[in-house]
Amino acid sequence: MTRSLLVLAATTWLVAASAHAGEQAASGVDEPPSRALLDALSRVMAAPDGFEDLFDAQVWLLDMQSRLARRQPKAYPSRPRRLALLERIHTEARRAGLPPELVLALIDVESRFQPAAVSSAGALGLMQVMPFWKAEIGRQQDDLHDIDTNLRYGCTILAHYLQREQGDWTRALARYNGSLGRTIYPEQVMQAWFTRWWVDH
Known part of the structure; x- marks a missing residue:
């Protein structure tokens, strides 16, 4: 499908007015987090920072900051x-293998870029991460209102769901939000x- 058709399809979708809180499924709500996801979260929380390609990142930053x-x-x-x-x-986003623009879109919908956002379900921060994840991976000390921490959790969770759904963005995003089937x-x-x-890349 071409980009123009994707844009046309996207603009015809029904869009609710309010931002959705990320409601990644907790044990007993949808299904228990998988061992693979918990291992991925544990691993990336200790990973180093840094761009892979500084020049490309700078070009991207200049464009996105104006948006x-x-x-x-x-x-x-x-x-x-x-x-x-x-x-x-x-x-x-790059660390998790996700398009940074998709992560921006998710943040836009989830929190409107407010790091201190808290949903009615208790989801926190830019990517509206549910606090139960900290207990699941044994990192109760993590502050989900911290931007770096929140992004690392959120991107890792979304990337796992995308892999699980074999690249199906609709199902991966629905899992992230705890709304699989809608x-x-x-x-x-x-x-x-x-x-x-x-x-356009």
Whole structure:
């Protein structure tokens, strides 16, 4: 499917007005977290930071910071603040093997880029990560309002679900949100991706 068709399809989807809280399934809600996911989370929480390709990252940062300025001018009024946030998003998305623009779209839908966001279900931070994950991997000390920590959890969880669903973004995003079997949340994220954060590579 071409990008234009994807954009057309995305703009016709039904989109709810309010942001959704990420409700990754906890034990007893959907299914227990798999050993593979818990191992992945444990491993990446100790991994080093850094861009793989600094030049490409800088080009991306300059583009995305202008988009973020239009999207959230009050929350991120200064260019250095926008660049710092975007650098973290880019790093964690690439570490997890995810398109950084897709992660931006998910954050846009989940928290509207508010690091202190808390959902009615108790999900926290930019990517609205459920606190039960800390207990599952034995890292109760982790602060899910910390941007780097939140992004690392969220990106790792989403990447695991994408692998589990064999590249099916709709099912992976629904699992991330705890809404497997429903499509409204994946459609919201995909619409944000194609209409606000898409980049031709």
